[in-house]
C-alpha cells in the first residue's frame with residue numbers, strides 16, 4: 001500500500017529523458033519514499049514534431065562519451081549503466097513471444113564502427129602505439145574485438161566490433177509510457193509558456209495536479225534553452241532515411257567531415273540510415289544533396305538492404321534536432337521563488353544511452369535533498 005504522505009513530483013517533458021526519469025522515480029525509489037509522479041508535456045509518444053527529438057533517434061547504444069575530459073566522465077558511467085540495464089531487459093524478454101517484435105523493442109545486435117582516418121578517439125595513447133588503445137568502453141561491452149582488414153570496407157584504417165543494443169524507437173517510447181502508467185504515473189498534455197520565465201512555466205504546470213507540488217523536474221530537451229533561459233543549449237541537426245529491410249547488424253563509418261550509419265529497427269523490418277551532426281543548424285527541410293550522400297555511403301555499409309537494381313526502398317525521410325549543450329547535460333537544482341526545480345536536459349545525441357544512468361542520478365539527488373530537508377526539519 002502506498003504511503004499516505006507521498007511527495008508530489010511533476011516531470012515536465014515526455015521524451016526518453018522525462019519518461020525514464022518518471023519510471024525510475026516510480027520503480028526504484030525506496031518503498032517509503034515512492035512519490036506521486038505526473039508528467040506534463042506538450043508531446044507524448046505517438047506524436048511527431050521536429051522539436052520533439054526522441055522519436056527521430058536512430059537508435060543504438062554506441063557511447064560518444066570521453067574519459068579524457070578533465071572533470072572525469074559521468075556520461076561514461078551513465079552509458080555503461082544503460083548498457084547493463086538493456087542487457088538484462090533483453091535477457092528477460094528473450095523467451096516471450098513473438099520474439100523481437102514484443103515488449104520494449106530493444107534487441108541485441110552485433111555492431112561495427114570503422115574509421116577512415118585517425119581522430120582523437122582512436123589515436124594511440126603512446127606515440128607509435130596501436131590504434132584504439134584509448135577506447136575506454138571496450139572493457140564494458142561484450143565481445144569487443146578489433147576488425148581485421150578483411151572485415152572492413154576498403155579505405156578505412158581501423159574498426160571494431162562489439163555486441164550492442166538497437167531499439168525500435170517508437171515502440172520503446174510507447175513501452176516507457178505504458179510502464180509509467182502501469183506504475184501509477186499520471187500524464188497531462190499541456191504546453192507551458194516559455195516566454196515569461198521558468199517561474200511562470202512551473203506555476204502553470206502545478207495547475208495540472210491536485211495539491212502542493214514538492215519538486216518539478218525540467219526534462220524539456222531542446223526547449224530548455226527557452227524554458228530555463230539557458231543560452232548554452234543548441235540544436236545538433238540530424239537527417240535520416242527509413243528504408244525497407246532489417247540490416248543484419250548496426251554499422252557506422254566515420255570519415256573526414258561525415259558520419260554514415262545503418263541501424264536496424266528491431267522487429268519492424270526496417271532500418272534507419274544516417275546521418276549528420278550539424279551543430280547550430282535549425283533547418284527542418286530535407287537537404288537533398290545530403291540525402292543522396294546518405295544513400296550512397298550506406299550502400300557499402302549494408303548491401304543486404306539493396307534490391308536487385310542496387311537501390312533502397314525508401315519509406316520516409318526525417319530531420320531531428322539533438323538537444324545539445326555546451327559543457328554537457330545539466331542535472332542541477334534551482335530554487336525558483338521557493339519552488340524547487342531539478343533540471344535534467346542537454347543530452348545531445350546520447351539521450352537513450354544516457355537514460356538509465358542519468359535517471360538514477362536524478363533519483364539519488366532527489367532522495368538526498370529529501371533526506372536533508374527531513375534532517376533540517378528535525379533541527
Ligand SMILES: Cc1cc2nc3c(=O)[nH]c(=O)nc-3n(C[C@H](O)[C@H](O)[C@H](O)COP(=O)(O)OP(=O)(O)OC[C@H]3O[C@@H](n4cnc5c(N)ncnc54)[C@H](O)[C@@H]3O)c2cc1C
Pocket residue numbers: 012013014015016017018040041042043044051052053054055056057058059060061062190191192193194219220221222223224227237238239240274275319320321322323345346347348349350351352353354
Ligand atoms: C537523428 C538522431 C539520431 C539519434 N540517435 C541516437 C542514438 O542512436 N542513441 C541515443 O542514445 N540517442 C540518439 N539521439 C539523441 C536522442 O534522441 C536525444 O538525446 C533524446 O531524444 C533527447 O530526449 P529528451 O527527452 O531530452 O528531449 P525530447 O525528446 O525533445 O523531449 C522533450 C519533451 O519536453 C516537452 N516540452 C518541451 N517544451 C515544452 C513546453 N513548453 N511545455 C510542455 N512540454 C514541453 C516536449 O513536448 C517533449 O515531451 C539521436 C537524435 C537524433 C536527432
